[in-house]
Amino acid sequence: xxxxxxxxxxxxxxxxxxxxxxxxxxxxxxxxxxxxxxxxxxxxxxxxxxxxxxxxxxxxxxxxxxxxxxxxxxxxxxxxxxxxxxxxxxxxxxxxxxxxxxxxxxxxxxxxxxxxxxxxxxxxxxxxxxxxxxxxxxxxxxxxxxxxxxxxxxxxxxxxxxxxxxxxxxxxxxxxxxxxxxxxxxxxxxxxxxxxxxxxxxxxxxxxxxxxxxxxxxxxxxxxxxxxxxxxxxxxxxxxxxxxxxxxxxxxxxxxxxxxxxxxxxxxxxxxxxxxxxxxxxxxxxxxxxxxxxxxxxxxxxxxxxxxxxxxxxxxxxxxxxxxxxxxxxxxxxxxxxxxxxxxxxxxxxxxxxxxxxxxxxxxxxxxxxxxxxxxxxxxxxxxxxxxxxxxxxxxxxxxxxxxxxxxxxxxxxxxxxxxxxxxxxxxxxxxxx
Amino acid sequence: xxxxxxxxxxxxxxxxxxxxxxxxxxxxxxxxxxxxxxxxxxxxxxxxxxxxxxxxxxxxxxxxxxxxxxxxxxxxxxxxxxxxxxxxxxxxxxxxxxxxxxxxxxxxxxxxxxxxxxxxxxxxxxxxxxxxxxxxxxxxxxxxxxxxxxxxxxxxxxxxxxxxxxxxxxxxxxxxxxxxxxxxxxxxxxxxxxxxxxxxxxxxxxxxxxxxxxxxxxxxxxxxxxxxxxxxxxxxxxxxxxxxxxxxxxxxxxxxxxxxxxxxxxxxxxxxxxxx
Numbered sequence: 001x002x003x004x005x006x007x008x009x010x011x012x013x014x015x016x017x018x019x020x021x022x023x024x025x026x027x028x029x030x031x032x033x034x035x036x037x038x039x040x041x042x043x044x045x046x047x048x049x050x051x052x053x054x055x056x057x058x059x060x061x062x063x064x065x066x067x068x069x070x071x072x073x074x075x076x077x078x079x080x081x082x083x084x085x086x087x088x089x090x091x092x093x094x095x096x097x098x099x100x101x102x103x104x105x106x107x108x109x110x111x112x113x114x115x116x117x118x119x120x121x122x123x124x125x126x127x128x129x130x131x132x133x134x135x136x137x138x139x140x141x142x143x144x145x146x147x148x149x150x151x152x153x154x155x156x157x158x159x160x161x162x163x164x165x166x167x168x169x170x171x172x173x174x175x176x177x178x179x180x181x182x183x184x185x186x187x188x189x190x191x192x193x194x195x196x197x198x199x200x201x202x203x204x205x206x207x208x209x210x211x212x213x214x215x216x217x218x219x220x221x222x223x224x225x226x227x228x229x230x231x232x233x234x235x236x237x238x239x240x241x242x243x244x245x246x247x248x249x250x251x252x253x254x255x256x257x258x259x260x261x262x263x264x265x266x267x268x269x270x271x272x273x274x275x276x277x278x279x280x281x282x283x284x285x286x287x288x289x290x291x292x293x294x295x296x297x298x299x300x301x302x303x304x305x306x307x308x309x310x311x312x313x314x315x316x317x318x319x320x321x322x323x324x325x326x327x328x329x330x331x332x333x334x335x336x337x338x339x340x341x342x343x344x345x346x347x348x349x350x351x352x353x354x355x356x357x358x359x360x361x362x363x364x365x366x367x368x369x370x371x372x373x374x375x376x377x378x379x380x381x382x383x384x385x386x387x388x389x390x391x392x393x394x395x396x397x398x399x400x401x402x403x404x405x406x407x408x409x410x411x412x413x414x415x416x417x418x419x420x421x422x423x424x425x426x427x428x429x430x431x432x433x434x
Numbered sequence: 435x436x437x438x439x440x441x442x443x444x445x446x447x448x449x450x451x452x453x454x455x456x457x458x459x460x461x462x463x464x465x466x467x468x469x470x471x472x473x474x475x476x477x478x479x480x481x482x483x484x485x486x487x488x489x490x491x492x493x494x495x496x497x498x499x500x501x502x503x504x505x506x507x508x509x510x511x512x513x514x515x516x517x518x519x520x521x522x523x524x525x526x527x528x529x530x531x532x533x534x535x536x537x538x539x540x541x542x543x544x545x546x547x548x549x550x551x552x553x554x555x556x557x558x559x560x561x562x563x564x565x566x567x568x569x570x571x572x573x574x575x576x577x578x579x580x581x582x583x584x585x586x587x588x589x590x591x592x593x594x595x596x597x598x599x600x601x602x603x604x605x606x607x608x609x610x611x612x613x614x615x616x617x618x619x620x621x622x623x624x625x626x627x628x629x630x631x632x633x634x635x636x637x638x639x640x641x642x643x644x645x646x647x648x649x650x651x652x653x654x655x656x657x658x659x660x661x662x663x664x665x666x667x668x669x670x671x672x673x674x675x676x677x678x679x680x681x682x683x684x685x686x687x688x689x690x691x692x693x694x695x696x697x698x699x700x701x702x703x704x705x706x707x708x709x710x
Contacts, residue, residue, distance in 0.1 A: 027655045032669040037499065055655035060668035063650060070558060070651060076566050078654040189670070243671050248477040251673075261671065273474050273673070 023051040024313040029068050030083040031061050031300060033263075035133050035340045039321055042329065046320045052313045061188070072097045072305050080310045081317060084129055084303050086120040086371065090388045092303070093128035099304040099311055101127045101318065108319045112344050117299050120371045120382075129303035130322040133263070134342030136365035137196065137295045139283040140250065140268055141257040142276060145169045145176065149256075156284040159200065159225060159294075162257065166233035169256030178233030180255035181226070184242035185404040187396035192296060192385040193259075194403060195396070198222040200287045200294035204375040205387050205424075210433035212424035214399075214417045223413045227406065239407035251275060259285055261298070262365055265358035266337060282361040284368065290376050296385035297369035299343065342366050395427045462686070468679035469493070476676040492680035500663060502684060509659035509688075511574050512649070513642035516581035517635055520589045523582075525631070528593035529619055533602055543594065546587040554584075554647045565652060572654040580652065581642045589638055596630030597623070633699050636692070643689045660685040 030036045036058070043054045057079065059067060068082045072092065084092070092098045104110050110118075110127065117131040139157070146153055149168035154161065166178030182193040195205070203218035213219060230238045233256075235249055243260060247267060250258045251274040258264070271277040285295035302321060304314045320326060324346060327339045337356050339347065347353050348363045374384040381387035386396065399420040406416035428434050468476050470488045478486075496502070531539050561580065562571075570576030600623065608622040624631065646661040653662060664685050667678040693700065 029654070032666055032674070033672050040499070057654050057658070057662075058666035059650070059662070060665050061670050063665050063668075067651060070562055074559065074562050074566060076562065076571055078571055244669075244673055247673055248479075251474070252477070252479055254479075263671065267672070 023053070024080075024310045025053045025055060026080045026310060026313055026317055027055045027057060027078065028081040028083070028302075028317070029057045029059065029064060029079045031064050032058050033300075034266075035263075036083065036300070038330065038334070038338065039132070039326075039340075042326070045329065046317060049320065050313070050316050052316065054317070075305075075307050077305070077307060077309075079305060080308045080314045081302050081304055083132070083300055085301065086297065086299050087383065087386050087388060087393070089121045089129045089301060089303060090123045090382060091390055093123035093126065097306055098128040099306055099308070099314075101130055101304075101315070104130075104315065104319060108323050109346075112324070112346050114343060114345055114366060116297055116366055116369060116371070117301075117343055120297060121299060121301050129301035130318045131299040131301045131343040132322050133340035134297070134299040134366055135262045136297055136342070136362065136369050137193075137260055137285050138262050138265075138361050138365045139257055139259050139285060140265060141165075141281050141283065142169070142253075142255070142279055143281040144279040145256045146281070153281060153283050156293075157286050159286045159288050162259075162286045163225070163229045163233075166229060166257060170233045175254050176256060177235040177249070177254060178256045179229065180235055180241065180246040180249050180258045181230060181238065182242050182246065182260065183230065183234075183239040183404055183407045184245075185397070185401040186242070187386065187393050187400060189242040189400070190404055191396045191400035194222065194226060194400070196285070196296040196385040197226060197294040199292045199374050199376070199384065200285075200290065201225070202288070202290045202292075202376040204377055204379045206379055206381060206428075208378055208380050210380060210428050212421050212428065214421035214424065219417055220413070223403065223406065223417060227413055230407065239404045259294070262342065262358065262362040265362065269357060282358055284361070284365060292374065292376050293368050295365045295369050297366060297371055298385070389433075391427060391431045391433075395424050398423050398427075462690070465679045465682050465686075468676055469683045471676050471679075473673050473676045476679070477673055492676045493684070495677055496667070496680045496684065500666065500681070502663065505658060505660045505663040505685075506688065508574060508657055509643055509661075509685075512577045512581060512657070512659050513639050515574070515578035516585065516642045517638045519578060520582040520585055520638060521631065521635060524586060524589040524593050524634075525624065526619060528590050528597050529623060531590070531594050532597035532600075533605060543591065546590060550584075550587055558651060561648075562652070571652060572656050572658075574657045577649060577652060577657060577659075580648050581645055584645075584648070585638050585641055588641070589634055592634045592637070593627070593630065596627050596634075599630075600626050629699065629702055632696075633702060636696050636700055640689055640693065 030040075040056050040058070043056075047053055064083065065088070068079065068084065069088070070076070071078045072082070089098070093100070101110075113131060114134065117134045118127055121127060121129045121131060139153070139162070141153055146165065146169065149165065151165050151168060153165070162179065168178070170176065170178035182190045184190045198204070198219060201218050201222040203216060203222050204213050207213055235241065235254070241249075243264070246255065246258050246260060247264060249255045250268055253276045258268075265282065268274050268280050269277050285293050287293045302318045304311060304318070308314060322343065324344060327344065327347060330339045331352065336350075336353050339353070341347070341359070341362055348359065353359050369384050371383050379387075381389060386392050402411075402416040402419045402423075405411050406413050425434065467483070469492055470490070471482065471486055472489060472491065475482050475486045531543065565571045565576055568576075570579070604626070605618055605622060608618050613622065644661070646665075649659050649661045650665060653659070664678070664681050667674055667681040
C-alpha cells in the first residue's frame with residue numbers, strides 16, 4: 001500500500017467513523033393501527049436515507065397514552081418520538097413538554113398540512129406535532145338496503161332523516177339493524193361520539209365560565225334522540241358497542257348505517273374482510289340545521305418530547321414520515337387507497353387520489369369540523385369531541401359511564417344527565433376552574 | 435344401594451369437575467382456535483368452532499412484524515431472575531418467622547401481605563422517578579428487582595407455611611450436631627422443603643411471567659417482555675383479533691407447557707398444609 005492509498009483508506013475510515021458518530025438510534029412509541037404498522041415496514045428506507053436506526057414500541061392506544069404521559073411528565077426520556085393525538089398536543093405544548101416544530105425544512109412544506117389539522121396540533125400558533133394521518137367521522141351506509149327501503153341518502157342528511165331511514169332499514173327477522181353507533185363507556189369510545197353528536201344539537205360541555213351544561217335542554221334532546229333511535233333501530237346491547245363491535249357488525253351485513261371514523265371506510269370497502277364491500281355509500285355526518293354537524297376531528301401525530309438528546313434525528317424522522325415523499329412511496333408500492341389520509345392538502349389535489357371512493361367525503365368531513373369553533377353557543381375550550389383540558393379524559397370517562405348505564409336501561413336519561421352534571425361540576429371545582 | 439349412591443356421586447363429581455375445568459380452559463382454547471382463523475372468520479357470527487379453513491397466516495405475520503425471540507428472552511430473564519432472587523431472600527426470612535418467631539411475627543406477615551392491597555398505579559410515579567434517577571428504566575435488572583419485591587409477600591407466606599410443617603426438632607438436632615445457621619438452612623431445611631420451594635418457584639415464575647402493569651410501564655424497546663409483545667397487537671380501532679390471538683398463543687405457550695409438566699408439584703404446593 002503506497003502513501004496515497006493509505007491516506008485514502010484513513011480518509012474513508014474517518015468519514016465512516018464520523019457518519020457513524022452522527023447516526024442515532026431513535027425509540028418511537030406508536031399505536032397499533034394499519035397505517036402505523038405500514039410505516040414500520042418502511043423504516044429501512046429512512047435508515048438508508050439518513051443512517052439513523054429506529055426501534056418501535058407499539059402499544060394499544062390506551063396503554064400508549066398512559067405510558068407516554070408517565071414518561072413525558074417525569075422527563076423519563078424513554079422515547080425520542082411519541083405518537084400523540086389532538087387532545088394531548090395542545091396541552092403538552094402549553095406545558096413546554098414538546099419540542100416546537102417551527103424549524104422544519106422548506107422541502108417539508110409545512111403549509112401543505114390541512115389547516116384543521118395544524119390548528120388542532122398547535123398551541124398559540126406553534127405546531128407541536130406533525131400529523132401522520134387525520135380522520136373525521138362520516139356516515140357509511142348500505143346502498144342496497146337504502147334502495148330497498150325506498151329512500152335516498154342526501155350528501156348532508158339531518159338526524160331526522162337518519163332516524164327515519166334507520167327505522168325503514170331495520171329488519172329484525174334477518175338480523176339487520178338500521179343503525180349502529182358507539183354506546184360503549186370511555187371518553188374515546190361512546191364519549192367521543194355523543195360529544196360530537198351533541199354539537200349538532202346545540203349542546204356544549206361547558207359555558208364560558210366552565211359550568212357544566214348537562215342540565216340544558218340541548219343535552220336532554222341529544223341523549224333522548226340517541227337512546228330512542230338506538231332502542232328502536234340499533235343492535236341489541238348497543239350500550240357496550242364500540243368501534244370494533246360496530247365494524248364487525250357492518251362487515252357482516254348487520255348494519256344499515258354506521259357513523260364512525262373515516263378511517264373505517266377502507267375496512268368496510270375491503271372485499272377481503274367485508275361481505276358488503278361492493279354496496280357501501282358515504283355521506284356527511286348528520287346535523288339538525290343549527291349550523292354544526294356531528295362529525296369529529298382527530299389526528300395521530302408525531303411529537304418530540306422536550307429534553308431528548310436526539311432532536312435533530314427525530315425531526316428528520318418526522319419530516320420523512322409525514323412528508324409528501326412517504327405518501328408517494330406508499331402509493332407507488334401499495335396503491336393510493338393505502339396512503340395515510342387526512343393530513344395534507346396536496347393529497348386531495350392529486351388526480352390519482354381523487355379516484356379513491358371515500359377520498360372526497362373524508363376531506364369534506366375533515367373540513368367541516370373546526371376544533372376552535374365546534375359548538376353552536378360559545379364555549380371556552382378547543383376540541384370537537386373533547387375539551388382540550390387535562391381533566392377532560394377523567395371526567396368524560398365517568399360521564400360516558402353514566403350515559404352507557406342509561407342506554408343499558410339501568411337508569412333513565414334524566415338521571416344520567418343529573419349525575420353527569422354533578423360529577424362534572426365537582427371535578428371542575430376541585431381543579432380550580434370554578 | 436350405598437354402592438350405587440357412591441357411584442352416582444362419583445360420576446356427578448367427575449362431570450362437575452370436568453365442566454369447571456373446561457369452563458376455566460375455554461378462553462385459552464378459544465384464543466388458540468382464533469389464532470388459526472382469518473380476521474373475517476374471527477368475528478363471524480355465529481362463531482366458528484372447529485369447522486373453518488385453518489391458516490397459519492397470523493403466525494407468519496406476527497413472526498415477520500415482531501422480534502418474538504427478543505421478547506421471549508426478556509420474559510425468561512425477568513421472570514426467572516425475579517423468582518430466584520426472591521427465593522434467595524425469602525428462605526432465610528421464612529425460616530426466622532417459622533422457627534424463631536417473635537411476638538410481632540404475625541403482624542409482620544400481615545403487613546407484608548397488606549402491601550399487595552395497594553393498587554400498583556398508586557406508586558407508579560414514585561417508582562418511575564426512582565428508576566430514572568437510578569438509570570433502571572427499560573432495563574431487565576430493574577424489572578427483576580420490582581417483580582421480586584411485589585411477589586415477595588407471596589413467596590414468604592408460601593415458604594413460611596411449608597416450613598411450619600417441618601418439625602423444629604430436626605433443626606435442633608442439626609444444631610446440636612454442630613451445624614451452623616448457614617448449614618442448617620442449606621443442608622437440613624432446604625432439602626426437606628424442596629417440594630414446597632419448587633412449587634413456590636413455579637407459582638412465582640408464572641406470576642412474574644404474566645405481570646403486565648410494571649412490565650408495560652417500566653420498559654420501552656430494550657427490556658420489554660412478552661406482555662408488551664401482546665399489547666402491541668391489541669387495538670380499539672381495527673379488527674386484529676386473529677393476530678392478537680396468535681401473539682397471545684405464542685406468549686402463553688412456554689408457560690402453559692411449563693405448567694402442564696409441573697402441575698403435580700403445583701397442586702401439591704398449593705394444597706400443602708390445607709388438609710391434615
